[in-house]
Amino acid sequence: MTKERNDKAAALAATLPEDRGALLDVTAEAVAAQRVAVLAYDDDAAEAAAARYEAAVLKLNGGDFFGCMDRCNPDAGGILADQHCRAEPCTVPMWGQSGEFLITVAGIRCMVEIGDGFGRFRVSMHFHVVDHDAPFISETGFRSHFDTVQGGRTVDEVATAVFAGYLAKERRPLAPEYRQRRANEAPRAWLATLAAPDAAALAYEDTAGQMAFGF
Numbered sequence: 534m535t536k537e538r539n540d541k542a543a544a545l546a547a548t549l550p551e552d553r554g555a556l557l558d559v560t561a562e563a564v565a566a567q568r569v570a571v572l573a574y575d576d577d578a579a580e581a582a583a584a585r586y587e588a589a590v591l592k593l594n595g596g597d598f599f600g601c602m603d604r605c606n607p608d609a610g611g612i613l614a615d616q617h618c619r620a621e622p623c624t625v626p627m628w629g630q631s632g633e634f635l636i637t638v639a640g641i642r643c644m645v646e647i648g649d650g651f652g653r654f655r656v657s658m659h660f661h662v663v664d665h666d667a668p669f670i671s672e673t674g675f676r677s678h679f680d681t682v683q684g685g686r687t688v689d690e691v692a693t694a695v696f697a698g699y700l701a702k703e704r705r706p707l708a709p710e711y712r713q714r715r716a717n718e719a720p721r722a723w724l725a726t727l728a729a730p731d732a733a734a735l736a737y738e739d740t741a742g743q744m745a746f747g748f
């Protein structure tokens with residue numbers, strides 16, 4: 534982070550509440566405001582919301598960004614804000630939220646994990662295989678992708694487009710060792726509650742998806 538950006542965050546942080554709970558409320562309000570701004574293509578409002586979130590993180594972290602995303606420290610400012618704003622499991626997060634949800638493209642289910650992308654308006658997307666015996670976008674059943682917030686589009690719309698793009702070029706079965714490894718892994722609690730797709734429906738969706746996406 535540049536000194537200018539750090540100084541602006543410090544100046545804005547000075548106007549924010551002192552109480553931790555109130556500061557966490559600021560982060561949640563900022564995420565909600567950013568979502569509205571991004572979907573409305575309002576760059577200035579999105580910048581203002583992101584700056585307010587960062588200023589709250591700075592203050593939560595004792596006035597310094599250093600170590601604010603240290604996952605070994607549950608009191609790190611960025612970790613506190615991330616956990617407070619995190620979307621409920623199985624719910625598509627807003628831009629600026631972390632979370633995990635399910636998408637289905639061409640009959641292939643994928644768990645998408647959304648996190649920080651190491652910079653304002655950047656986001657990480659981790660794609661996890663759900664059905665280990667189905668094709669995926671890597672032979673390991675996992676793939677990371679980094680992207681940016683995209684105006685007028687929701688998180689799941691972008692994630693689905695990215696996954697479909699990879700699937701069109703790199704659709705493949707899992708390697709035997711990874712197929713077994715994924716089969717032995719316990720699924721997320723929320724994912725375990727979702728019924729597996731019917732085999733006939735899956736075959737139909739797969740054929741339809743190949744026609745639609747050109748797989």
